[in-house]
Amino acid sequence: MHTLFRLSFVLALGIASTAATAAADNWPQWRGAKHDGISTEKNLPTTWSKTEGVAWRLPLPGPGGATPAVWGDRIFLTSLGSEADGEADAILVLCVSTDGKVLWKKKLGSGSRPARGDEGNFASPSPSTDGKHVWAFCGSGDLACYDFDGKEVWHFNVQDRYGKFSIQFGMSSTPLLDGDRLYLQLIHGEGKAATREAVVVALDKATGKEVWKQPRPSEAYAENEHSYASPTLYRDGKLEFLLTHGADYIIAHRLTDGSEIWRSAGLNAPLGDSKYNPTLRLVASPLAVPGLIVVPSAKNGPVLALRPDGKGDITNDSSSRLWTRTANTPDVPSPLVVDGLVYLCREQGNLLVLDAKTGEEIYEKPTARGRHRASPVFADGKVYLIARDSGTITVVKPGREFELLASNVLDEPIAASVVVSNGRIYIRSFEALYAIGSAK
Numbered sequence: 001m002h003t004l005f006r007l008s009f010v011l012a013l014g015i016a017s018t019a020a021t022a023a024a025d026n027w028p029q030w031r032g033a034k035h036d037g038i039s040t041e042k043n044l045p046t047t048w049s050k051t052e053g054v055a056w057r058l059p060l061p062g063p064g065g066a067t068p069a070v071w072g073d074r075i076f077l078t079s080l081g082s083e084a085d086g087e088a089d090a091i092l093v094l095c096v097s098t099d100g101k102v103l104w105k106k107k108l109g110s111g112s113r114p115a116r117g118d119e120g121n122f123a124s125p126s127p128s129t130d131g132k133h134v135w136a137f138c139g140s141g142d143l144a145c146y147d148f149d150g151k152e153v154w155h156f157n158v159q160d161r162y163g164k165f166s167i168q169f170g171m172s173s174t175p176l177l178d179g180d181r182l183y184l185q186l187i188h189g190e191g192k193a194a195t196r197e198a199v200v201v202a203l204d205k206a207t208g209k210e211v212w213k214q215p216r217p218s219e220a221y222a223e224n225e226h227s228y229a230s231p232t233l234y235r236d237g238k239l240e241f242l243l244t245h246g247a248d249y250i251i252a253h254r255l256t257d258g259s260e261i262w263r264s265a266g267l268n269a270p271l272g273d274s275k276y277n278p279t280l281r282l283v284a285s286p287l288a289v290p291g292l293i294v295v296p297s298a299k300n301g302p303v304l305a306l307r308p309d310g311k312g313d314i315t316n317d318s319s320s321r322l323w324t325r326t327a328n329t330p331d332v333p334s335p336l337v338v339d340g341l342v343y344l345c346r347e348q349g350n351l352l353v354l355d356a357k358t359g360e361e362i363y364e365k366p367t368a369r370g371r372h373r374a375s376p377v378f379a380d381g382k383v384y385l386i387a388r389d390s391g392t393i394t395v396v397k398p399g400r401e402f403e404l405l406a407s408n409v410l411d412e413p414i415a416a417s418v419v420v421s422n423g424r425i426y427i428r429s430f431e432a433l434y435a436i437g438s439a440k
Contacts, residue, residue, distance in 0.1 A: 025422045027070045029128035030174045031375065032420075035232050036289060037336045039379035039420035046382065046395050047406045048436050055424065055435040056100035061085060061092060063430035064123030065172070065373070065415035069134065070426060073098045074148060076134045077428055078123040080112055091122050091138040095150060098422070100435060104150035109142030109157075113170065119373075120415060122170060125230075128177035135182055135205065139170040143184075145208065154208040158186065162213075163197040166190050167226045168281075174230040176242075180205055181255075187216060187227035187246035198225070200244050200258050214258035219271045220247035222278035229285040234308050236290035241308075243293065246282045250295045252310070262310040266324070267297040277301075284375075287335040292322065292356060294335040294342055303329045303344065305359055323359030328352055334375040336383065338398050345376050345385050351396060365402040368392035374417040384418045384425070391429055393418070410434065 031037045045053055062080030069076045075096040081087025091109040096102055112122035122139030129135070133153060137143045141159035146152055165171045167188035176183040182203045189197040198218070202211040218225075227246020234241050234252070241261055242253040248268045252261040267282070269275035277299065284296040288308070295304040303325040306314070314320035330352075333345040337356055344352040346364075349372050353362040368387035377384045378398065382405060385394040391410035397403040412429035419426040424437035 026072070026131070027068075027419045027421045027426075028130065029069055029177055030067045030126040030230065030417065031232075031334070032377075035176070036287060037334070037375055037377045037417070038338070039377070041420050041423065042380050043423065044380040044382070044420065044425060045436050048408050050410050053436060055437055055439045057435075058096060058100045058102070058433045060094075060428075060432055061087065061105075062123070063121060063413075064428070065120045065430075066123055066174075066428070067126040067374075067416040068419050068426055068428050068433065069127045069129045070098075070419055070421040071129045071131045074103070075426060075433070076127045076129055076136070077433065078108065078125070078127060078136055078138060080121055080123050081107075091140060091142070093127065093134070093136045093144070093146065095134070095148070096433060098424075098435070100433075106144075106146060106150055106152065108136050108144055109138045109140035111140050112138075118413070120170065120172060124170070124172035124415075125174045126416075128175065128182075130177065130205075133205070135175065135177060137175050137184075139172060141165060141171065143175070143208070145205065153206075156208055158184070161210075162186055162199055162201065166197065167228075168223060169226075169228065172228045176231045176233065177205065178233055181211060183231050183242055185216070185227065185229070185231045185244040185246065187225070187244070189225050198247060200231070200242070200253055202255075202258060212258045214253065214260075216244060216247070216251065218247040218249050220249075220268075221271075223281045224248055224268065224278060226281045228281065228283040232286055232288055234288040234293060236308065239308050243286050243288060245286050245295070248280075250286055250293075250304075250306070252308075262312055262314050262320075264295070264304065264306060264310070264313070264320070265315040266304055267295070267301060283332045284330050285334045287337060289337050292337065294337065296329045296335060296344070298329060298331050300327050300331075301329050302326050303335075305342075305356070322357070325354065325359055328364070330372075332373045333385075336376040336378055338378045338383070341398065341400070343376050343383060343398070345372050347372060349385070349387055349394075351385065351402070353400075353402075362400050363402050367394040367396070367404070368407060373415040377418040377420065379420045386414050386418065386427075388413055388415055393427065
């Protein structure tokens with residue numbers, strides 16, 4: 001690594017974990033204001049229970065895995081409907097006040113089906129907001145924009161425009177909101193690359209009209225054609241591009257037209273190799289901070305640490321790769337980087353911590369046992385992890401030595417990630433929305 005780049009890389013890692021965001025009190029989309037799972041908020045709770053330290057608990061109409069978005073005094077989330085309300089087939093968008101009252105509810109789509117038994121449903125993609133409007137997507141393909149009063153601005157079905165979804169466990173990728181655009185990765189399909197439906201799309205957020213569309217070719221086949229990951233952005237003041245993840249590749253796209261800048265394989269064995277795994281579908285999303293892109297795979301596969309400035313196919317370009325972890329990837333939770341350390345939450349709750357510059361293992365320690373689906377979040381000097389089945393939120397002190405601060409059990413299944421906003425922690429289970437912290 002060049003000395004100048006190494007210096008800027010180290011500085012960027014520190015900046016990425018401490019710089020204040022433009023809207024520090026808001027959590028506008030799935031991984032927060034800077035798409036990195038980091039909040040600059042302070043004085044947050046460490047311990048609570050189902051009854052203690054809870055400002056309020058709002059029962060929800062039905063289950064869902066979508067992480068809420070918060071802006072000001074409003075919380076947005078999607079949910080399946082309730083049989084009691086005659087909406088058992090509906091996928092809903094809810095607006096909830098920060099005092100725990102439902103302000104409005106709209107039907108986004110219908111026809112939800114479960115994914116892998118109890119793993120998920122069509123209310124899995126997370127909504128996004130810019131403080132004036134909210135955008136919501138669901139597994140039926142319905143995508144809509146509402147104003148803060150619940151008035152529908154536009155609504156269309158992605159499948160009608162870009163082709164029917166062919167994806168084993170349902171489309172759960174969360175659209176990315178950035179500036180005036182909404183970005184979608186639709187990586188799915190069956191058969192030869194020439195007939196695959198995989199595309200990357202940029203939409204005008206105000207109208208829903210297409211800004212650009214690019215095909216996303218790959219040689220992947222079988223279940224690997226299906227990606228459940230979400231797009232993210234790389235931005236460091238000099239470089240900026242969209243990242244899509246799935247079908248054996250991570251790919252960087254120009255924001256102007258979606259054209260490809262670079263791509264990297266290395267997440268699976270080469271096609272035709274006897275070790276090629278046809279079930280290595282990608283679920284965990286990449287994490288991009290200045291100077292570093294952490295790329296997870298799945299099913300105990302590799303983790304790649306890439307430089308952002310590559311060109312073309314960088315799979316075998318050693319100058320574009322900082323390090324490779326050959327195994328122990330998280331299967332669903334996305335990475336987190338804090339103060340030069342990479343945090344990877346593995347499927348059964350082991351927390352694996354690596355040095356961001358070298359990939360050296362610092363430690364691997366167990367937390368709450370059981371499936372982990374939520375992505376880790378850092379706030380107030382703490383890392384928050386969630387065990388899906390028991391609803392146990394593990395709080396860990398970041399750093400080079402493992403220190404367990406608390407294990408908080410809600411005893412409800414949770415697939416959504418922690419949300420931090422205005423002095424509170426919001427946790428969405430399959431049964432309810434919790435506000436953790438003082439009553440206001």
